[in-house]
Amino acid sequence: MDGNLFTSHLLDWYDANGRDLPWRREPNPYRVWISEIMAQQTQLDRVVGYFDRWMARYPDLQSLALAREEDVLKLWEGLGYYSRARNILKSASVLAHAHGCVFPSDPIAIRALPGVGAYTAGAVASIAFGLCEPAVDANVLRVFARLLDLDAPVAETGVRQTVERTVRALIPEDRPGDFNQALMELGALVCAKRPRCGECPVRAHCLAHARGVADSRPVLPPSRKAIRIEMATGVLVRHGRVLIQKRRPGDVWPGLWEFPGGCVEPGETPRQALAREFREEVELVVEPVEKITVVAYSYTRYRVTMHCYRCRLTGDAEPVPVFNEAAEGGFVLPAQLAEYAFPAGHRRLIEFMERDARAAGWFDAGRHD
DNA sequence: AAGCCGTGGAG
DNA sequence: TCTCCAAGGCT
Structure with a gap:
């Protein structure tokens, strides 16, 4: 794959098609962090209202440090996965006491916060601090399962590592956050569960598309039955x-x-x-x-x-x-x-x-x- | 590592 | 109606 050409095609598409989201207008570390926690396992369109209400109530780390769990859970009501909200409060305490309410730029320190895993740490480091860290979520896994025509189930850890290495090698130094967001935006809007290859800005780079198997990628694990x-x-x-x-x-x-x-x-x-x-x-x-x-x-x-x-x-x-x-x-x-x-x-x-x-x-x- | 944690929209 | 599954992380 020609990395430079791929990157410019992708970023050009993102500049023209990326959604106007509140945390993209003012991507300071606190806002990016909150948006990424809210976005875990949650479609972005559902996040926007919660994010705006959160920022009206807790506009910065200082105000968050004084927040009560009852109020935070009420604000989170309906968003699901409520441990995310409690982990934000735990993180706020860490950030206040160990970091003086200054959000750390070190990816290792970010990753150490409760509720922050590999994906979220990479997202915050790249979007808020411009660091060349991969942020591999389900969108990016799906996109690369098709670009590289991976025939292993995307849930396997080996696939994630392969994709993280690939992304790290492709990230442009001048726009790491935009690159990561562009990959996710592509996965959300074009390279979705049902791919819309006709609209894809990087289909010329896509092995699965060339082989005509984009519809059968990614390979999914057997589903568990509902109870x-x-x-x-x-x-x-x-x-x-x-x-x-x-x-x-x-x-x-x-x-x-x-x-x-x-x-x-x-x-x-x-x-x-x-x-x-x-x-x-x-x-x-x-x-x-x-x-x-x-x-x-x-x-x-x-x-x-x-x-x-x-x-x-x-x-x-x-x-x-x-x-x-x-x-x-x-x-x-x-x-x-x-x-x-x-x-x-x-x-x-x-x-x-x-x-x-x-x-x-x-x-x-x-x-x- | 495999199961758990929420919810609602898409198809 | 019913299945799938989201900008995942924790244990």
């Missing part, structure tokens, strides 16, 4: 306040809030499962009295059908929840639910109840006590 599960969750209102609890570290969605509930076990109905979960989780005896809605959502490899019920206490005793499987919890006003970060499925339940509130009155105090 379907049924869950039940309950809305318990008392004196106009609704019971929620905060998930513990080590759980799925650590630090996020939810309504009590859990998996429907074999042989159980959703209502039975819900009564059992309330006993186990919060030591309250409740009865599901009314189906609110069914929310279908998915996380990682699970496909969840969540049956949502309005619950009432059986018995007259004042409820004192004991949070056996949560970090904390309590009864909060429905209007306050907006201040807590919920997993997407529970957030959709809240939105359903708010939309439906006038007709159904899910949160009406007099209806439930």
Whole structure:
């Protein structure tokens, strides 16, 4: 491959077709870092809104160093992979104490930050500091699987190393960040899962295209099957306040809030499962009295059908929840639910109840006590 | 190293 | 409806 010609074709295309993204307008290290963490396993179009809100709230490292985890998780709500947000806070602490709130330019120091792996370190080093470091993400792997017609599964570590070496040899000293971004942009817009070779600025350099096998690259590993599960969750209102609890570290969605509930076990109905979960989780005896809605959502490899019920206490005793499987919890006003970060499925339940509130009155105090 | 961590859009 | 999979990292 003629490296110089390849690079100029690619950069010319990027200059004409690269998207106008907020962190590209002002690529200081802090902004580039945040954008790259947000972009992990997330399509850029979804990142933009979160990025803008983040920068309005935490415009620099100094302001981030004072941030509270609750607020950061709320800002991150819906973006997924919440450990990224917690790792940003851990990094902020490191950057404040060990680096005096000056973002380090040394790739090794960048790579040492929590949540920063080989890709992100290379991206920040090249985009923010102009260093000739490769940034090999899924886009770049796919692009080079086609350029080089690699017949090994791209998930293999050997393939990544091959691609990193190749990229390192191609990076132009005057535009390392643009080169890396151009490779990714090409993968996102042209050399996508279904390639659009007719629009490709570097198809003359592409072995898979020359051989007519671009559609069968990259070679993918066998996929894991989705697991379907049924869950039940309950809305318990008392004196106009609704019971929620905060998930513990080590759980799925650590630090996020939810309504009590859990998996429907074999042989159980959703209502039975819900009564059992309330006993186990919060030591309250409740009865599901009314189906609110069914929310279908998915996380990682699970496909969840969540049956949502309005619950009432059986018995007259004042409820004192004991949070056996949560970090904390309590009864909060429905209007306050907006201040807590919920997993997407529970957030959709809240939105359903708010939309439906006038007709159904899910949160009406007099209806439930 | 293989499994886990979220979510929503594309096809 | 259902599968695939994103500007990955951690354990």
